Amino acid sequence: MSGAVRRVRGSQQLRLRLVLATLSGTTLRVDDIRATSAAPGLKEYEASLLRLLEKISHGANVEINETGTKLKYKPGILVGGRSVVHDCGTSRSIGYFLEPLLILGLFGKSPLTIILKGITNDIKDPSVDTFRSTTLPMLKQFGIPTEDLELKILTRGAPPLGGGEVRLRVPIVPASLSAATWTDEGMVKRIRGVAYSTRVSPQMANRMIDSARGIFNRLLPDVYIFTDHYTGHESGKSPGYGISLVAETTTGCMLSSERAATALHREGTDIIEQDGSSHEPQLPEDIGRQAALLLLEEIKQGGVVDSTHQGLLFILCALTAEDVSKVRVGKLSPYGIQTLRLVKEFLGVHFSIRADAASGTVILTCVGSGYKNLSRKVS
Structure with a gap:
């Protein structure tokens, strides 16, 4: 898959496309980014995400035209790092950057420890509290020891001026994620x-x-x-x-x-x-x-995760070893549906979807892509 170039138009799901392009080693070309908008081109938070991807990888190459309406992103090798600091700005909260960091941090050369500065809680993105209490515990379903995961809130930062600071620690996956059978939501x-x-x-x-x-x-x-x-x-x-x-x-x-x-x-x-x-x-x-x-x-x-975590759940299922993962969610969210489409596009993983009429939930099954952490240091 490495060396492939994928062309897309528009700014929809740019964050998700960048994450999947990085994982799959696909060069991404994006044209007409808000070309007809009154404020054309990349937004401040999208440019900030690209700078962040450059910080945690080696050899990544980003080219943006003068108006910001065209982007070429060539991913590098994920290296992680121990003393990374990134200012997320105030146009989106830290929650916008946490999900990409969590997914990519697992497949780095060394564990990731990063300090993020900006807004900790707002109405657009999942807050750092939700990330700490709900997102991190999800990973144990895929064989990741949660004691090595940490999100510490150092200072709070409310919009519009922010001023918050958090520290995120993400361990590396030794080989690949374990497939998950996660269908019993319990009471x-x-x-x-x-x-x-x-x-x-x-x-x-x-x-x-x-x-x-x-x-x-x-x-x-x-x-x-x-x-x-x-x-x-x-x-x-x-x-x-x-x-x-x-x-x-x-x-x-x-x-x-x-x-x-x-x-x-x-x-x-x-x-x-x-x-x-x-x-x-x-x-x-x-x-x-x-x-x-x-x-x-x-x-x-119903479902084993709430609607905001569907996208992350599907990506993790797609990145597991070549084994069957089976998960149950409630009504599919628009972000979840987009994730399913892009996972198929970038990783070649197809989910079979079956509605469970008795509970009103949806059961999704896939065979993992067998994605391995090739960046890790081999002793």
Whole structure:
């Protein structure tokens, strides 16, 4: 597969394409990146991701034209590294960069330890809390010892100015990932969570917790949500608050949901939200309630992972040894469907999809690509 060139148009799923191109050794040419948009070309966070890929690999080559509407990416050899530092900027949160780092870090020459700076929690990307509580434990299903995985929050950073900092440690896979048979989602036995607040009253976190518990306590007794209040230099540069919730099942599945106060900034006299729409600041009670209801919706859909983790699950299944993996998810998310298409395109892995009418879930089966960590140091 190495040496192949794949041409695509547009900016859709660029992050996913870059990750799969790196894994498969495929040179990627992307034309017409937002060519008809008022702000054509690569966004700041996409350019930042390309710089990050260069930092964790050796020999990667990135060519971008003057307007940023054409990109040529030739992947290098993944090397990992112990003292990598990357500023993610403030146009997307650290969560946007964590998934690519996790997947690529597993197949490096040496384990990856990286410090990422920027926004830790926002409404667009999975937060660092969800990544720590839900994403990392997924990997033990594929034979990766979770004690070697770590995500430590050093400082919080709320939008729009960020100022957060996290440290991620990813071990390398000695040979290849183990195939997974992961179809029993079990019953929910407990709910855990964290409500954080930075540069606002600590009462904000307590109000979110009371609101979320008001919904969960009618359903099960084992509910515990921690408060995480940051002050001083650890609280980043902007005020913010939010909540991340995890439902743990009897079979060890983790389903997550989260909400955060939207980042607001003043333009003239109106309050303008990040996406340009006018918005009122949300009450902590509303955020707690919305997060709780979102989690109940994820539980209702069924499956061994929640909808935001479907894409990662399918990529991990595709990267396993040449053995059969079988997983159960709820309703397929748009990102999950795109991932299935691109995994077939770049790695040649085809998933068979079967709806389970009795539970309303979907069972996916594939034979792994037999992907091996060829970068690792051989002693």
